[in-house]
Amino acid sequence: MRGKSSGRGGGDKLRRAARILGFVIALVCALTLIGIYSGTALGTSQVQNAAPDTPSNLATEFPQAEPVLHATFSDLNGGQGQVLYMVYDLSTGGIVLQDAPGPSVASGSDSPYTIPTGTLVDGVTYKWTARSFDGSAYSAATTEPDFVATSDSSTSSLSPTSGSGVQAATANPWGCLLDADQPHASAHQKKFIAAHSQVACTSLPPGGMWIKQDQNLYRSSYTGWRFVAENVSYCTSRNHSSGQDAPVCRPGDYVPMEAWVHWNCVDAGFKNQWYNYRQEDSGEIRSGGVSYFAYDAAQSGDWNANGTVKCGLYL
Amino acid sequence: VSLVIDDTPSTDPTPLEWWAGHVIAGKRVRSWVPDVFERYTRILHPAYVREETPQGIVHQSVTWRELGRWSGKALTAETCIDDLLVRGDGLSWTERGSPPKQGQLDPKYMRRLVTLLAPTTDIADAVWFLVWAGYGSMRSARREEAELEPNISWRGTGRTYLLFRGTIGSSVDKDKRNLLGDPLRPMTRPPSFWWPMHRSWFVSTDIDSFSTHVGGSTSLISRLLEDDVLEAVPVRLDDLVDSCADEKDKDAETP
Numbered sequence: 001m002r003g004k005s006s007g008r009g010g011g012d013k014l015r016r017a018a019r020i021l022g023f024v025i026a027l028v029c030a031l032t033l034i035g036i037y038s039g040t041a042l043g044t045s046q047v048q049n050a051a052p053d054t055p056s057n058l059a060t061e062f063p064q065a066e067p068v069l070h071a072t073f074s075d076l077n078g079g080q081g082q083v084l085y086m087v088y089d090l091s092t093g094g095i096v097l098q099d100a101p102g103p104s105v106a107s108g109s110d111s112p113y114t115i116p117t118g119t120l121v122d123g124v125t126y127k128w129t130a131r132s133f134d135g136s137a138y139s140a141a142t143t144e145p146d147f148v149a150t151s152d153s154s155t156s157s158l159s160p161t162s163g164s165g166v167q168a169a170t171a172n173p174w175g176c177l178l179d180a181d182q183p184h185a186s187a188h189q190k191k192f193i194a195a196h197s198q199v200a201c202t203s204l205p206p207g208g209m210w211i212k213q214d215q216n217l218y219r220s221s222y223t224g225w226r227f228v229a230e231n232v233s234y235c236t237s238r239n240h241s242s243g244q245d246a247p248v249c250r251p252g253d254y255v256p257m258e259a260w261v262h263w264n265c266v267d268a269g270f271k272n273q274w275y276n277y278r279q280e281d282s283g284e285i286r287s288g289g290v291s292y293f294a295y296d297a298a299q300s301g302d303w304n305a306n307g308t309v310k311c312g313l314y315l
Numbered sequence: 316v317s318l319v320i321d322d323t324p325s326t327d328p329t330p331l332e333w334w335a336g337h338v339i340a341g342k343r344v345r346s347w348v349p350d351v352f353e354r355y356t357r358i359l360h361p362a363y364v365r366e367e368t369p370q371g372i373v374h375q376s377v378t379w380r381e382l383g384r385w386s387g388k389a390l391t392a393e394t395c396i397d398d399l400l401v402r403g404d405g406l407s408w409t410e411r412g413s414p415p416k417q418g419q420l421d422p423k424y425m426r427r428l429v430t431l432l433a434p435t436t437d438i439a440d441a442v443w444f445l446v447w448a449g450y451g452s453m454r455s456a457r458r459e460e461a462e463l464e465p466n467i468s469w470r471g472t473g474r475t476y477l478l479f480r481g482t483i484g485s486s487v488d489k490d491k492r493n494l495l496g497d498p499l500r501p502m503t504r505p506p507s508f509w510w511p512m513h514r515s516w517f518v519s520t521d522i523d524s525f526s527t528h529v530g531g532s533t534s535l536i537s538r539l540l541e542d543d544v545l546e547a548v549p550v551r552l553d554d555l556v557d558s559c560a561d562e563k564d565k566d567a568e569t570p
Contacts, residue, residue, distance in 0.1 A: 182449030184473025187523035207372040248413045252372040310471030
């Protein structure tokens with residue numbers, strides 16, 4: 001019996017020790033868990049997520065039919081983030097795109113956004129602003145919109161390069177050149193943008209020379225140069241001229257032909273609007289059964305730069 | 316006479332400063348000539364009539380008074396050339412010849428004007444020329460840092476200029492740089508504004524204008540008005556430069 005009792009007394013000790021050990025283990029685990037949690041929570045509260053910087057390096061590109069807005073995301077904390085764009089109608093203030101997102105990028109990288117086709121309406125002027133977003137905080141928006149553009153549904157395929165210079169009607173014996181001037185606000189026809197071009201020769205050409213000029217006038221738009229007017233005109237041996245705008249024909253003179261292309265920008269609804277303009281002129285002279293050709297172009301500024309000519313000036 | 320302009324434009328706008336504050340781009344004489352002179356005149360660029368000769372076609376100059384007689388219109392200080400080039404029966408002058416040159420004087424008139432200006436200009440003086448930068452012939456000389464506007468009112472007109480230093484001489488100069496070297500050939504760089512260093516006169520020919528305005532002393536303007544070669548009429552600072560368009564474009568604005 002004693003042995004049994006004794007045996008029962010040793011088993012109790014073991015069970016008590018096991019319970020104590022289990023409690024201690026559970027306590028340690030609990031404290032450990034509490035400690036881990038507490039440490040994580042403290043760590044989180046000690047790191048302040050500062051808002052990212054206002055986007056920089058704003059730019060607009062026109063690689064295709066629709067513009068691409070560019071802005072650089074930057075955040076002092078480093079890490080990823082994106083630029084959000086807002087596009088609005090300048091005249092009404094109506095928002096066309098709100099928080100349109102550029103891709104998530106590393107700090108210091110461009111986060112561009114391509115305006116979807118069909119978003120912009122032809123003939124409407126837009127502006128845009130941008131702000132940065134790092135996943136939890138926003139920057140201030142850019143204070144000045146980066147660009148003003150007028151939408152166009154049609155796109156000219158013309159090169160935006162500057163004029164090719166005064167061109168010789170190749171190998172003609174009179175040294176005749178086709179010389180296109182820069183378009184400008186006309187002081188003679190107040191509502192018009194005008195561009196002048198002439199055939200000028202270094203020696204007196206024959207009075208019977210046949211001359212043609214085909215002038216095309218373009219205005220800038222964010223999709224490229226946009227055609228606005230054409231004038232095809234002729235000077236014949238009889239000095240009769242034709243075309244939308246009659247040229248000045250002086251057969252046998254050093255300047256046997258002057259021609260103009262005009263665009264009534266006021267009646268077209270562009271009064272007080274600023275654009276750049278480009279004239280392209282193809283010329284042909286014929287004499288003695290031989291034709292000579294030339295091309296020249298001149299522009300007031302680039303197609304994607306701020307306009308330098310205002311419509312409707314009263315000079 | 317000789318009229319020589321440097322090849323390279325100046326980047327220093329200082330020579331403009333004395334008059335740039337006296338003009339505001341617009342439609343009146345005072346828009347194009349500073350209001351600092353005793354008198355002003357408008358030199359009317361001649362039109363041309365074609366004449367067949369054994370040597371070929373010749374373009375004889377025609378005065379505005381002759382055009383007025385042909386068209387039955389009166390000539391005033393503000394006459395617009397468009398009104399003189401069409402008759403009441405619809406006949407256009409282009410059937411007989413061509414209109415005046417726009418933006419530059421006829422070479423014969425230019426030579427005469429320089430001859431009349433030369434005595435009032437010290438040969439040692441520089442003469443300053445503002446040439447429109449938009450001429451196709453100016454591309455080789457064009458540099459962004461050299462392009463000038465007289466003042467902010469020119470902004471948006473499509474008119475920036477290059478400033479060249481030059482001289483007026485009384486001798487016959489055959490140098491190819493003499494812009495008056497060929498009495499028939501038009502200038503490749505017709506100046507829009509030119510004046511001597513000592514500011515005794517001022518000449519203005521806008522790129523779109525069919526006439527040239529001159530400001531100067533009473534004696535100089537009198538000589539221009541009385542000259543046998545030039546056709547000139549007296550004008551006041553508030554006269555319209557191109558009044559024909561005023562009636563057509565009442566909704567147009569000043570810059």
